[in-house]
Amino acid sequence: xxxxxxxxxxxxxxxxxxxxxxxxxxxxxxxxxSSGQTSEASxxxxxxxxxxxxxxxxxxxxxxxRQVGTVEKPTLHVKLIGMHSSQSSTAIKDYLTKIxxxxxxxxxxxxxFRNDPVEVTFNPCKGLRLMLASNPFESLICSISSQNTSIKxxxxxxxxxxxRFGKKVLLLDGSSFYMFPKPxxxxxxxxxxxxxxxxxxxxxxxxxxxxxxxxxxxDLVKLSKMSYEEAxxxxxxxxxxxxxxxxxxxxxxxxxxEAAPVxxxxxxxxxxxxxxxxxxxxxxxxxxxxxxxxxxxxxxxxFHFARLRSSQLV
DNA sequence: AGCCAGGCATCAG
DNA sequence: CTGATGCATGGC
Numbered sequence: 001x002x003x004x005x006x007x008x009x010x011x012x013x014x015x016x017x018x019x020x021x022x023x024x025x026x027x028x029x030x031x032x033x034s035s036g037q038t039s040e041a042s043x044x045x046x047x048x049x050x051x052x053x054x055x056x057x058x059x060x061x062x063x064x065x066r067q068v069g070t071v072e073k074p075t076l077h078v079k080l081i082g083m084h085s086s087q088s089s090t091a092i093k094d095y096l097t098k099i100x101x102x103x104x105x106x107x108x109x110x111x112x113f114r115n116d117p118v119e120v121t122f123n124p125c126k127g128l129r130l131m132l133a134s135n136p137f138e139s140l141i142c143s144i145s146s147q148n149t150s151i152k153x154x155x156x157x158x159x160x161x162x163x164r165f166g167k168k169v170l171l172l173d174g175s176s177f178y179m180f181p182k183p184x185x186x187x188x189x190x191x192x193x194x195x196x197x198x199x200x201x202x203x204x205x206x207x208x209x210x211x212x213x214x215x216x217x218x219d220l221v222k223l224s225k226m227s228y229e230e231a232x233x234x235x236x237x238x239x240x241x242x243x244x245x246x247x248x249x250x251x252x253x254x255x256x257x258e259a260a261p262v263x264x265x266x267x268x269x270x271x272x273x274x275x276x277x278x279x280x281x282x283x284x285x286x287x288x289x290x291x292x293x294x295x296x297x298x299x300x301x302x303f304h305f306a307r308l309r310s311s312q313l314v
Numbered sequence: 315a316g317c318c319a320g321g322c323a324t325c326a327g
Numbered sequence: 328c329t330g331a332t333g334c335a336t337g338g339c
Contacts, residue, residue, distance in 0.1 A: 036320070037320095038320075143320090146319095146320055146321090147319095147320075147321040147322065148318095148319065148320085148321045148322075149318095149319055149320085149321090150318085150319045150320085151319085151320070152319090153319075154319095154320085201322090202322095205322085239322095239323085240321095240322070240323085241322085242321060242322050242323085243321090243322095244320070244321060244322090245320090245321075245322080248320070261320065262320090263319090263320035263321080264318085264319075264320075264321090265319095265320065266320080280321095303320070307320095
């Protein structure tokens with residue numbers, strides 16, 4: 001069992017495998033983690049996969065996920081570093097299934113809307129899945145930081161916030177990682193400090209939201225138990241949070257799949273595909289009415305498709 | 315140099 | 328309610 005006293009080299013990690021029959025339909029890890037979702041800022045690309053660090057059952061855990069096989073028959077290899085022997089690998093599997101949304105029935109999405117103009121996105125985006133943020137507060141700040149700037153820039157804002165105000169942890173493989181600060185820590189640092197993370201005018205929004213969460217006036221758990229409309233309405237009351245940021249957080253932070261964030265990309269592509277001139281608000285209503293609980297997926301596919309096309313990859 | 319990026323608060327009408 | 332404008336920052 002314990003090899004640390006023997007001649008055998010201690011195995012520092014455990015590897016688990018997620019098989020095709022544990023994934024509901026197609027999956028593309030690469031597309032999913034490269035699609036600019038506001039839940040993914042913390043994932044790091046390395047080797048042939050991606051890694052992240054999270055607290056699972058109060059235990060710090062680094063996981064490296066790599067896809068083998070095809071998009072149609074996907075298999076995931078997950079390397080776990082720092083796992084206690086008391087933790088079951090099925091608990092880890094459940095956790096990954098939840099945040100990579102492996103139970104979402106993608107084939108149903110494709111077949112249900114195969115006669116809709118959104119169908120043109122299915123092939124180029126095949127296997128793309130929504131992701132659920134593992135830390136709702138981090139997702140809230142990511143969503144706020146992402147407004148009116150590039151994906152690259154808001155990712156760098158988040159990295160700076162983590163490096164400046166987050167706790168540094170050392171991992172068993174020798175690497176280190178900055179955790180996202182807790183609401184109370186971030187609420188304490190002041191606007192100038194947040195501004196120095198190149199957050200610009202968003203610094204005030206970030207600080208305001210952090211204070212509200214720290215003081216319990218913005219209860220993320222309570223929000224997750226409301227209806228979508230109710231939760232959206234109450235988020236709009238927060239300074240710095242508008243319709244798009246609220247939808248980002250509800251979708252990626254809390255898992256409301258009927259939320260479809262409408263940004264400039266989605267606004268443009270919807271008007272092109274459906275040949276109708278619409279305001280941002282009209283597009284938002286349009287997506288919700290047409291796609292219901294699949295609106296989040298439709299929005300993500302349209303967003304990713306539009307960006308792929310503009311970079312000449314399609 | 316000027317415009318755009320996963321927008322929002324504010325103010326005018 | 329809808330429409331115009333300023334706002335930090337970085338990339339092209």
